Amino acid sequence: MKYLSTAILKVTLILCFTGIAFAQDQCYTCHQALGDKPATMYKKDIHFAKGISCASCHGGDSKKEEMEAAMDPATGFKGVPTGDEVSKTCATCHADAEKMKTLGSTLPTTQWEHLQSSVHGKLSVSGKENIVQCTTCHSVHDIVSVKNPTSPVYPLNAVKTCTKCHADASFMKTYNPSLPVDQFEKYRTSVHGTLNGKGDPKAAECASCHGSHDIRSAKDAKSKVYAANLPATCSSCHSDAEYMKGYNIPTDQHANFSKSVHGIALLEKHDIAAPACNDCHGNHGAMPPGVESISKVCGTCHALNADLFSSSPHKKAFDERKLPECETCHGNHDISPASKSLLGVSNDAVCSKCHSEQENPKGFTVARMMRTMIDSLETLEQTASGLIDEAEQKGMEVSESKFKLRDAHQARLQSRTAVHSFNEEKFREVVTKGLTVAHEVGTEGKAAVDEFYFRRWGLGVATLIITIVGISLYLMIRRIERRQSLSKTKTQ
Amino acid sequence: MNEYPEQPKKRDLLKLVLTGGLVAWAGSVFYPIFAYLKPPKQPEVEVSNVKAGKLADIPKESGTIVKFGSKPVILVRSAKDELRAFDATCTHLDCTVQYSKEKGMLWCACHNGTYDLTGRNVGGPPPRPLEEYRVIIQGEEVLISKKS
Amino acid sequence: MKKLLTKYYSWIDERVHLEDLVHFMGKKYVPIHRHSVWYYFGGVSLFLFIIQVITGIMLLLYYKGSEELAFESIQFIISKVEFGWLIRSIHSWAANLFVLAAMIHMFSVYFEKAYRKPREITWLTGMLMFFLALGFGFSGYLLPWNELAFFATKVGTDIAGVVPGIGEPILLFLRAGEDVTGATLSRFFGFHVAVFPGIFTVLLGIHLVLVQRQGMSEPHGFNPNEGNGEKTMPFFPNFLLRDLLLWLIVLNLLAILAVFFPWELGKKADAFAPAPAGIKPEWYFMFMFQTLKLIPAKIWFMDGEVIGILTFGAAGALWMFVPFWDRKSSKGEKNRLINYLGIFAVIYIIILTILGWIL
Numbered sequence: 001m002k003y004l005s006t007a008i009l010k011v012t013l014i015l016c017f018t019g020i021a022f023a024q025d026q027c028y029t030c031h032q033a034l035g036d037k038p039a040t041m042y043k044k045d046i047h048f049a050k051g052i053s054c055a056s057c058h059g060g061d062s063k064k065e066e067m068e069a070a071m072d073p074a075t076g077f078k079g080v081p082t083g084d085e086v087s088k089t090c091a092t093c094h095a096d097a098e099k100m101k102t103l104g105s106t107l108p109t110t111q112w113e114h115l116q117s118s119v120h121g122k123l124s125v126s127g128k129e130n131i132v133q134c135t136t137c138h139s140v141h142d143i144v145s146v147k148n149p150t151s152p153v154y155p156l157n158a159v160k161t162c163t164k165c166h167a168d169a170s171f172m173k174t175y176n177p178s179l180p181v182d183q184f185e186k187y188r189t190s191v192h193g194t195l196n197g198k199g200d201p202k203a204a205e206c207a208s209c210h211g212s213h214d215i216r217s218a219k220d221a222k223s224k225v226y227a228a229n230l231p232a233t234c235s236s237c238h239s240d241a242e243y244m245k246g247y248n249i250p251t252d253q254h255a256n257f258s259k260s261v262h263g264i265a266l267l268e269k270h271d272i273a274a275p276a277c278n279d280c281h282g283n284h285g286a287m288p289p290g291v292e293s294i295s296k297v298c299g300t301c302h303a304l305n306a307d308l309f310s311s312s313p314h315k316k317a318f319d320e321r322k323l324p325e326c327e328t329c330h331g332n333h334d335i336s337p338a339s340k341s342l343l344g345v346s347n348d349a350v351c352s353k354c355h356s357e358q359e360n361p362k363g364f365t366v367a368r369m370m371r372t373m374i375d376s377l378e379t380l381e382q383t384a385s386g387l388i389d390e391a392e393q394k395g396m397e398v399s400e401s402k403f404k405l406r407d408a409h410q411a412r413l414q415s416r417t418a419v420h421s422f423n424e425e426k427f428r429e430v431v432t433k434g435l436t437v438a439h440e441v442g443t444e445g446k447a448a449v450d451e452f453y454f455r456r457w458g459l460g461v462a463t464l465i466i467t468i469v470g471i472s473l474y475l476m477i478r479r480i481e482r483r484q485s486l487s488k489t490k491t492q
Numbered sequence: 493m494n495e496y497p498e499q500p501k502k503r504d505l506l507k508l509v510l511t512g513g514l515v516a517w518a519g520s521v522f523y524p525i526f527a528y529l530k531p532p533k534q535p536e537v538e539v540s541n542v543k544a545g546k547l548a549d550i551p552k553e554s555g556t557i558v559k560f561g562s563k564p565v566i567l568v569r570s571a572k573d574e575l576r577a578f579d580a581t582c583t584h585l586d587c588t589v590q591y592s593k594e595k596g597m598l599w600c601a602c603h604n605g606t607y608d609l610t611g612r613n614v615g616g617p618p619p620r621p622l623e624e625y626r627v628i629i630q631g632e633e634v635l636i637s638k639k640s
Numbered sequence: 641m642k643k644l645l646t647k648y649y650s651w652i653d654e655r656v657h658l659e660d661l662v663h664f665m666g667k668k669y670v671p672i673h674r675h676s677v678w679y680y681f682g683g684v685s686l687f688l689f690i691i692q693v694i695t696g697i698m699l700l701l702y703y704k705g706s707e708e709l710a711f712e713s714i715q716f717i718i719s720k721v722e723f724g725w726l727i728r729s730i731h732s733w734a735a736n737l738f739v740l741a742a743m744i745h746m747f748s749v750y751f752e753k754a755y756r757k758p759r760e761i762t763w764l765t766g767m768l769m770f771f772l773a774l775g776f777g778f779s780g781y782l783l784p785w786n787e788l789a790f791f792a793t794k795v796g797t798d799i800a801g802v803v804p805g806i807g808e809p810i811l812l813f814l815r816a817g818e819d820v821t822g823a824t825l826s827r828f829f830g831f832h833v834a835v836f837p838g839i840f841t842v843l844l845g846i847h848l849v850l851v852q853r854q855g856m857s858e859p860h861g862f863n864p865n866e867g868n869g870e871k872t873m874p875f876f877p878n879f880l881l882r883d884l885l886l887w888l889i890v891l892n893l894l895a896i897l898a899v900f901f902p903w904e905l906g907k908k909a910d911a912f913a914p915a916p917a918g919i920k921p922e923w924y925f926m927f928m929f930q931t932l933k934l935i936p937a938k939i940w941f942m943d944g945e946v947i948g949i950l951t952f953g954a955a956g957a958l959w960m961f962v963p964f965w966d967r968k969s970s971k972g973e974k975n976r977l978i979n980y981l982g983i984f985a986v987i988y989i990i991i992l993t994i995l996g997w998i999l
Binding site: 517521524525527528529530532533543637 | 727
């Protein structure tokens with residue numbers, strides 16, 4: 001059988017030789033004539049256009065017409081590369097900057113390296129090869145540029161390419177059972193996914209956020225979707241005014257976010273519990289939250305405030321006026337740490353935007369009252385804490401008062417939350433507790449400081465008395481001794 | 493005594509000053525002593541320390557705040573009858589956390605931060621877990637100490 | 641007024657013959673010479689001891705000697721009890737000044753060789769009281785049950801445990817167990833307020849009676865009757881009034897120290913916490929502590945620490961029994977060796993103490 005096939009090949013080769021004289025790539029020439037699929041496909045391949053012969057990947061000598069000679073293992077013939085050999089074969093050129101330059105390519109040469117360190121560069125379940133080879137995504141023999149709409153990694157196709165594995169629950173289970181497989185479905189509900197589905201190659205697809213060769217787990221600090229890196233990843237498109245032209249959305253979100261309380265916590269303090277873009281907008285299903293659901297979204301972290309708000313009179317009033325709940329007062333991307341200046345009826349306070357003395361006097365009075373109470377609690381707490389510090393610095397024992405001061409601090413923080421009930425009674429209850437404690441601590445601190453001065457004065461008085469006694473005692477001794485010496489001389 | 497040529501007036505002054513000084517001095521010594529002996533407003537030192545109390549007195553599914561030096565520590569006896577103690581100062585903004593029976597977790601009333609029963613911050617704004625303290629059971633007594 | 645006083649005086653005199661005592665006191669003289677100033681330190685020590693007794697009793701009214709309450713009760717004393725801060729600070733400061741005054745008193749007696757015959761017993765009782773004073777210091781240091789004291793006691797008792805043979809039982813006895821615990825605190829409390837004061841009072845009684853009985857020691861070759869300018873002064877009232885004047889000053893000094901440098905309480909002891917940095921014994925143990933730290937771990941075939949402790953023990957015994965081996969001084973001859981030894985001891989203590997504070 002083997003003999004027969006070689007005989008047929010021989011005949012064919014001779015036919016080829018006679019048919020196309022001086023063809024440079026003898027492998028291609030013959031294999032195409034044979035009509036085998038890879039050779040047919042290869043015509044469209046970018047590597048064919050660059051004049052890369054079959055032998056570059058499969059080995060052998062492409063100049064030899066004789067099949068035996070061309071595919072002689074002595075000439076380095078490898079046949080079909082398998083396992084990691086596939087990617088290594090690609091890397092012989094794609095990881096070699098010099099070679100790529102001579103071929104006139106400006107592609108980076110780090111893909112192989114990146115792939116190896118990525119989550120896909122780990123050993124597969126077989127334990128013989130890595131999970132993903134170049135060909136897994138780029139296909140083989142019909143490889144084209146990523147910009148070519150027929151490429152499996154072209155933005156509009158990439159989603160399906162990734163989905164081949166990532167939506168396959170039974171396959172994914174073998175690697176990461178807890179990883180969801182519904183990303184694609186969610187993606188199609190997102191703004192990005194809708195645009196992509198409509199054929200907009202500019203809309204973000206998998207690789208836009210996750211990277212292509214260097215895909216890492218979201219928990220990996222080097223990952224593009226790691227919480228602290230995510231804002232920069234999103235902003236690579238969303239802050240690019242040129243790129244975002246035509247979408248009619250602002251491009252200052254990232255700039256605003258980095259200044260916000262969340263941005264500072266996440267980006268500067270590296271508190272990865274702080275929200276990144278995806279925590280409010282969703283990740284695969286990214287979309288701005290709707291007006292009525294804002295308090296729910298913020299409430300995933302700020303639960304107490306959200307609960308209080310939802311049961312407050314503002315909930316209904318905001319919904320009716322289509323006001324975006326939390327955002328109305330706190331803003332969105334540029335949320336600054338909530339300060340008491342938001343509260344009240346002064347010009348910079350937000351309450352007065354709706355509540356004026358004439359039109360809405362009840363809300364106006366409550367807002368003013370709340371601000372006054374928070375102000376006085378703060379002042380009282382500060383005074384008390386100052387007095388305690390002073391007393392402590394003076395060496396007085398005030399540890400108990402200091403302990404108590406925590407309650408005032410807690411009450412103040414709670415009162416800030418209690419504002420969201422927009423209910424005078426509830427608010428007053430919390431603040432009053434704080435005021436009482438702060439007042440008590442203040443009194444104790446004052447007493448401790450007074451006591452310090454009392455000690456100094458007491459000591460002063462005692463020293464004065466002792467000095468007087470000392471001096472008069474000294475004089476007394478002198479007098480006694482003078483008399484003694486007088487009486488002595490007298491007796492002599 | 494009168495045989496000495498001394499001016500009686502001067503002698504009287506010195507004696508007067510000395511006696512007066514001594515009386516004042518005695519006052520400045522005895523005043524603090526008597527003030528010290530006077531029972532203070534709070535007649536006895538309060539029991540407040542790392543001894544958290546008797547095991548039998550700590551109900552299941554409860555959290556007790558124990559004063560540990562100048563810091564509050566929360567001693568939790570879980571539904572599974574485990575005893576654990578944590579720094580009760582919320583890592584978010586220094587409020588004092590409490591045990592929420594309903595959630596079976598440590599909970600901060602200020603911003604609804606939650607920690608699981610290993611002290612890990614699992615919900616709300618707290619950025620860090622709570623520092624755990626060691627719980628030692630000595631006979632009937634439950635002791636809390638700092639982890640080294 | 642004066643008449644009334646005289647009446648009471650004669651009423652008592654009639655019964656207990658006070659006249660004898662006054663007569664005796666009147667006959668007692670204090671020699672005046674260039675080293676007379678050292679005579680005052682005995683009196684100052686006595687005064688400080690009296691202060692310790694008074695303030696100690698006062699503290700006892702509120703202090704609770706148990707592991708759970710010791711620290712809190714001191715905190716209570718200094719924050720809740722009126723003038724508690726003052727009493728507590730004075731007790732702490734006077735304790736230190738007492739050891740200092742006793743030390744000066746001891747060295748002055750040593751250099752004057754006032755221990756020589758016939759005052760051997762006075763010297764012995766004095767030395768025993770000095771050791772007791774150190775015991776007071778060591779036991780009292782633990783009573784506030786704060787971190788520093790806890791670990792210093794641990795280290796201190798550890799050192800005692802090193803002594804071969806008897807060390808282990810001593811350690812167990814002192815700690816009331818393997819470790820420094822609440823039981824140690826109870827034990828130290830007992831020593832501090834009952835055992836030591838009892839013994840101390842007896843020794844002090846003997847000491848004072850002997851001083852009155854034998855009069856003040858005079859330096860070699862002191863002879864006030866030769867008209868060579870050497871004088872004496874009556875103990876009563878001249879010396880006693882001077883004593884009183886000095887006591888007043890000391891009392892004021894204590895008050896100043898207590899107000900301006902209140903004795904710190906620190907943090908409550910925690911047996912499971914790691915030892916804090918900078919555990920130092922009280923200054924009067926520092927030279928011994930420092931020596932043991934500097935001594936090599938092994939000398940020849942013996943443990944360096946053991947050698948150090950045994951050496952200190954031997955030196956202490958030698959020091960205490962100096963009246964019995966210093967024959968020359970008792971015979972009225974000069975003994976330079978004693979001076980050299982004393983100077984060496986003083987310099988050694990000073991240098992090692994300084995080293996202990998800066999190292």
